[in-house]
Amino acid sequence: MERVGFIGLGNMGRPMAANIRRRQFPMTVFDLAPGPVAALTELGAESAPDAGAVARASDVVITMLPGPREVSSTVLGPVLDNAKPGALVLDMSTVDPETTDALAKACAERGLGFVDAPVGRLAAHAERGESLFMVGGSDADVARARPLLEAMGSTIHHCGGPGAGTRTKLVNNYLAILLCQMNAEALSLATAFGLDLSKTLEVLHGTTATNGQLLVNWPNKVLKGDVQPGFAIDLAHKDLSLILGAANAARVPLPMAAAGREAFTAARARGMGGQDFSSMLDAQCAAAGVAPPRLPR
Amino acid sequence: MERVGFIGLGNMGRPMAANIRRRQFPMTVFDLAPGPVAALTELGAESAPDAGAVARASDVVITMLPGPREVSSTVLGPVLDNAKPGALVLDMSTVDPETTDALAKACAERGLGFVDAPVGRLAAHAERGESLFMVGGSDADVARARPLLEAMGSTIHHCGGPGAGTRTKLVNNYLAILLCQMNAEALSLATAFGLDLSKTLEVLHGTTATNGQLLVNWPNKVLKGDVQPGFAIDLAHKDLSLILGAANAARVPLPMAAAGREAFTAARARGMGGQDFSSMLDAQCAAAGVAPPRLPR
């Protein structure tokens, strides 16, 4: 079995690492927070003092970090400086394509493998080992990463060469996130119109208006009054900013995305950044001066 | 059986009327175009010289007309001036709530019944008697309209009192139409990113990014290169204008809808108004300078 290093044990990283460790892979971990590190050492992982020490101890180094800045400063510095010959770097963070491409290039120059495999679905899925991964990399590198990905998730999409995972993730999140503002606009209008929420939803789900957010996520979150974050508005806003940045770099105008991003900014200005992204409904209803609709219990 | 009048035998109205007539309801029809009228008289309907004559001959008067202006000038003038005592007016056109409310009020003042029942789904469904109706009206009026609605469609949603059908239709079409521009933005970005369309769709359909347009309509239309209109960009633009007008009257800001409407305007400026609304993909790809993606045959 390959020796696995895991850097970044946050809400997503901790359960992902735990699921790998439960399959008995030898593992070395690093995080600044002692709590998640202890959770992994209880499962038999080693604790390393820094990212470089993780790299020195591992055949496969997995990074699951907040954003492009953290990923770049961790991988392009300590990880690559200390990586074993022939090691594989597996970045599972959500970053912009420019960052992923820089990682892939740096790994290739050192003869290291590289796979980008950002995560779809939520922390609850990660706990259950039911994550979805959008994977970019060569066939050989992806084959090498597959046993680890299968330990962490139930759906693995090999989307193309290096960078294809990150790019697919951005396209996916563009739709998943902005559906929240679109649904919010539609339901705030329905509310202002005095329509019954249950009947309206029944109609929408029978036409091409239906969508994953409205069908799957919303009835379990904002529509029953639960705004605890499965995925917070702040994180959704961060993803939208990555998407708009990447699209502008590619000279692809995204007028609806741009309008939607500002709606997320306005929700943050209302102090709602920590709430679930489905609660864009409540932000939009506040802007429209109507009471946010809820499903009957 | 009630005597049915049908005014407006266009792409939708003609098959709807035919399906009622096939259930043997006595019927009088009016349209300015002789072809559709002949199609109905061959099925045994009577041809009337104008809308007033339809009203004089009918217990239930159905209107299926292009927009608010035509509906108002037909119903508020000749139909109501000639309606039989106790008649029911059943408007199935897509109009704004202000127009529907004016019709409902005028009918109520004359002691006539009124039901608004705009149509979901497309002309092909209407041909097969598989339309979806969003219905507003009193329980008694809707019960009276139901046998006719059942002749024309397979799904009947009684959404609330008079006006609830029109309002639900606008909310529904807001989502169904703007999903086209959202999907267009997402797939133009995927194309600029060099992603494989089939793999991208496979990913999207496994997450909350999925939606009715991308799942149902697009694979049968623009993604296989068919831009013949099931529902034309010009009509979608007209509906978006109704929606924005109604939302502005209700003081509900719709920032994404506003951005999306201008994208439809730009597509019309490109000369694409007569194409299927899924071909917003092609308009967006033209704006981004990328080739529109297609599914392999």
Place this chain on the structure above:
Amino acid sequence: MERVGFIGLGNMGRPMAANIRRRQFPMTVFDLAPGPVAALTELGAESAPDAGAVARASDVVITMLPGPREVSSTVLGPVLDNAKPGALVLDMSTVDPETTDALAKACAERGLGFVDAPVGRLAAHAERGESLFMVGGSDADVARARPLLEAMGSTIHHCGGPGAGTRTKLVNNYLAILLCQMNAEALSLATAFGLDLSKTLEVLHGTTATNGQLLVNWPNKVLKGDVQPGFAIDLAHKDLSLILGAANAARVPLPMAAAGREAFTAARARGMGGQDFSSMLDAQCAAAGVAPPRLPR
């Protein structure tokens, strides 16, 4: 001297009519409100019982009404039905091009003159006879209207044939109104940045960032805390809706205008519709969660 009829004695119409009457033109007026009518009869005007009576008594019939609906129902009905042969209709209301074109056509068919001359500047200018007019019409018709326009205003732009006045007004108001939201965005950002308002304005007025709203209107209104309407957000919103409607009919996409119109809708949803349009600054600052900046006294 020609006999003048004046229909519509609101905030703008009353002082405009008074300035004509002060030049001794024989005048017949009509308005539903008795107060403004009395103000004009005190100046020697005759009061008529309805719009038709005004038309019967006048060589030139001036209309100054709230919007397209009122203008159409007044001119296309009672005024034209009762107009004297060879009369001139002078519409000074702000309406959409479609309405103006319908008036022009109807007048031409009856051999009547027609001039559209909507008003720039504010009620205070109208009181002082310092209005600005954007005028459309034939040379002969405009020459005939000129003595009246000179009685009411100090700046007369003959923009082109019939309809050119209305169209120029829409283009002008597009800029004047949306500059309010643009300035609001800029100054809310400056405020969030902690910049000093006076210094910021000093810089802006020395570059191409300067604009008429920020230079002329704002220092006398919102920036000194006066939100009494010189031109209310509700009226500005109405004009924006006319503009977007006309642009969409002409297939001209206006993405910034569309975004701006929704900002005005959101301000109305905040209950600010009755405030001066410069107070879009306060609406924007509320959305951004910052205190609106004011100039020192």
Place this chain on the structure above:
Amino acid sequence: MERVGFIGLGNMGRPMAANIRRRQFPMTVFDLAPGPVAALTELGAESAPDAGAVARASDVVITMLPGPREVSSTVLGPVLDNAKPGALVLDMSTVDPETTDALAKACAERGLGFVDAPVGRLAAHAERGESLFMVGGSDADVARARPLLEAMGSTIHHCGGPGAGTRTKLVNNYLAILLCQMNAEALSLATAFGLDLSKTLEVLHGTTATNGQLLVNWPNKVLKGDVQPGFAIDLAHKDLSLILGAANAARVPLPMAAAGREAFTAARARGMGGQDFSSMLDAQCAAAGVAPPRLPR
């Protein structure tokens, strides 16, 4: 006289440095391009092999570089590592507030002075020593920089403490740049309406619709058919991206700016990125399908 170092001799930097040198300040310069370096050595400046060497030779180090990345890597590395005790760093690049704040902090920690003084107006003004500067810094630091600023420009605004120059620049450019898209929308609509350009401009300049772009820049550029860049669409787009990034970090929603930025992206997708930013008019007219209007010669 203080010894001056100048790093970055591009379109703006070269004439700015030359104007300082003409006042006889001893000067050391660095740029990767040999041509501009030669132009300065001909005026008596010394050429240094790198940025560190400039810092070692200078009392005041001026940086005029393309963007945040270049400024950070130059100042936070070689300049600060080699700065003389008590030196002053004067950054005149256009960067985001976060970058400026990081420079200010790093200088303060080393006991160095720091002033941010980004430039308003265009390269032609810089040639003539007529630039406008928005200056942030302590009174003492700004007093020290003033003789150099006066050598380069004719208008100096001391906007506040460190960072106030950068922030004022962003607010200023927000307005100056987006006025181009606003004017483009207005004039494309005027063109679609068939209005005469000269008459329309005459009207606009007499109302609060007037603005610096339309009054000063446009008649000398796009409106007479000159699209050579005084300030290119690509650079304007870069500034808009800085502004939106800073606003989103400050949680200030900018809906019109967001819509405008996508219009600039669309112009770049049309291949117009190298043209003057006033030629957003031509991009908008292309989107609307109308011929771009020009002033008569």
